[in-house]
Amino acid sequence: MRRYLLPILLTCAAPAMTMAQQQDSTTIKHIANEVLTHSTAYENLRVLTKQVGGRLAGSPGMVKAEQWGVAALKAAGADTVYLQACMVPHWVRGAHEEARIISKFRDVTPPLNVLALGNSVGSGENGVTAPVLEVSSFDDLEAKKDQVKGKIVFYNYAFNPTFIKTFYSYGDAVKYRGQGASRAAKYGALAVIVRSMSHGANNEPHTGSMTYDTAYAKIPAVAIGLQDADRLSSRLKDDPTAQVFLRTNCEMLQDTIGHNVVGELKGSKYPDQFLTVGGHLDSWDVAEGAHDDGTGCVQSIEVLRTFKALGLRPEHTLRVVLFANEENGTRGGKKYAQLAKERNEKHIFALESDAGGFTPRGFTMTMDAEKKAKIASWRPLFEPYGIYDFEEEGGGVDVGQLHAALGTPMAELSPDSQRYFDIHHAPNDVFENVNKRELELGAFGMAALLYMVDKYFNY
Known part of the structure; x- marks a missing residue:
């Protein structure tokens, strides 16, 4: 009898949700259901890793990956897809x-x-x-x-x-x-x-x-x-x-042209203000770059696809960026930040996934105390999905360039890290070492966080 009574007592003891919290909880549940039922992230990753493979900056794989990124963002329903050119190093093994x-x-x-x-x-x-x-x-x-x-x-x-x-x-x-x-x-x-x-x-x-x-x-x-x-x-x-x-x-050749691949879902209220989400498209040449950082790319694309599928038109423009050359130069992130500053763009928030596609545990964040406290207050909405850690400072390498240039609040998906360095930058970073369910849970967490930021953050 006691085992059945305890959950009832705990439920009674929990504080009642406000109307807004109930609405957010319901929407987040819809996001979870959509991603966990209809996600294209795993199939996108299969194509990227098995048909493109290694994609170091300057290599033929880089060019194929950029073409893949354009096609994947269009298929996800982006309003606009374009390439952002930057010079990248060309190192050959x-x-x-x-x-x-x-x-x-x-x-x-x-x-x-x-x-x-x-x-x-x-x-x-x-x-x-x-x-x-x-x-x-x-x-x-x-x-x-x-x-x-x-x-x-x-x-x-x-x-x-x-x-x-x-x-x-x-x-x-x-x-x-x-x-x-x-x-x-x-x-x-x-x-x-x-x-x-x-x-x-x-x-x-x-x-x-x-x-x-x-x-x-x-x-x-x-x-x-x-x-x-x-x-x-x-x-x-x-x-x-x-x-x-x-x-x-090995040798270093002359720099060549690479591209950030960018897809946008136009904001309904503030189309000239941006929420950036992304991963880096390049990988080391010796593997398929599945966890580093194919998972981050396909999770970011999945965020846009999910918003589109559910009819969640963000208030601010959602911008998915597949960054060039994170691995041996960070030229893509630097170019993105440079252009944002030159154009005087207004950036609300930047989120990256570049820590592997393992089970999500939370987000690392670098922003002012008020915004960080606001995100931490959303923990009860995320805890039912195993996402609970909102305490640590951090942010991805590529969005870190935007943070440095404009002071944009930034965050990074923080998965369980126990297996990541078994495969990081190694030949065994392959598609077969990615778990579909873990990948999708990470994509859900990113989409849910961006939904909340879009609703509650202002420039």
């Missing part, structure tokens, strides 16, 4: 990356599983053969700086497993990928090997963008899979004289 241990033991060992880091220079056809200096941190590099010259520096810095939100682990470790080559070149290193930005239980190497300090020589940089990172570390302990042969063939 090249063929035949390899690395192997050369040891006095003369035993046959499998090659090391590596991927060149994005924007890295190549080694040249002859490759680099050199002793390896393992370091655990930049402090360790400084302590060993007199040993660096003529060697390959191996940054063996592991993801911190104690962070429950794994993006903190990424933020803690990613400096070795981004800055490691130049920090080592300062002391005469010939190349660097960086432990992948992951805590996954596999040996997939994870690429990603790096930058060079122009004060020092540009040297090749690769990421190494976790199991092979451990194998290399173990071999160096057994045989400190071991060397590594490393060869990559």
Whole structure:
């Protein structure tokens, strides 16, 4: 008897909803039902990943992805679809990356599983053969700086497993990928090997963008899979004289033209004021870019499709943006913000999805305290759908450009992150690793938040 009585007592104890809250709850339920029943996001993602595939800035895949984006936004019912041109970097991986241990033991060992880091220079056809200096941190590099010259520096810095939100682990470790080559070149290193930005239980190497300090020589940089990172570390302990042969063939070509793909649903009351929602259309070349960031693109398109399907004409113009070149230049986000500022556009809010298509838990937000408190007050409307976390600061990389230029309030969908860095920037970021239900729940959460912002935020 008691098990049936408890929910009744809890219901009685809950404060009564106002008429407006009841209306919002009903509309949000309609949004959920529409997305979970009729969503096209999963099929859109299948086409993007399987028919377009990898779509790094400057590549033929980029062009195909832009064409896909135009078609998908038109099919979703956008009033207007157009391309926004920007110059993007054109880095090419090249063929035949390899690395192997050369040891006095003369035993046959499998090659090391590596991927060149994005924007890295190549080694040249002859490759680099050199002793390896393992370091655990930049402090360790400084302590060993007199040993660096003529060697390959191996940054063996592991993801911190104690962070429950794994993006903190990424933020803690990613400096070795981004800055490691130049920090080592300062002391005469010939190349660097960086432990992948992951805590996954596999040996997939994870690429990603790096930058060079122009004060020092540009040297090749690769990421190494976790199991092979451990194998290399173990071999160096057994045989400190071991060397590594490393060869990559990547190069940076001249900048080329890419595009943001933009679709709009015109506002009924304030057509010259904008709600931006988007993800980035580019991906690394070694995978299908399913979670990073195909899911964010198709979720954003789904927001527009859902509004259209339900006849929810927003008061402000809803603008879906599939951003160019987030991965190795952020040129698309910068161009979007630049044009918004030049045109003196009025932007109410900007929302991004670029943290994977996993189960949504909430939103990270950067805005003034009053607006953040207002969104937090909507938590009871979202909690029935498992969305409850509205506390953390944040926002996506691309909408962050708009926030920096105009002070636009920004937010990012915050999914459960436990599996994201198993696949981030790695060859296993493929369609098969996206769950349809989780993807759709994220799209629903984004649509519901934008419905509420459109109704209650003013410029």
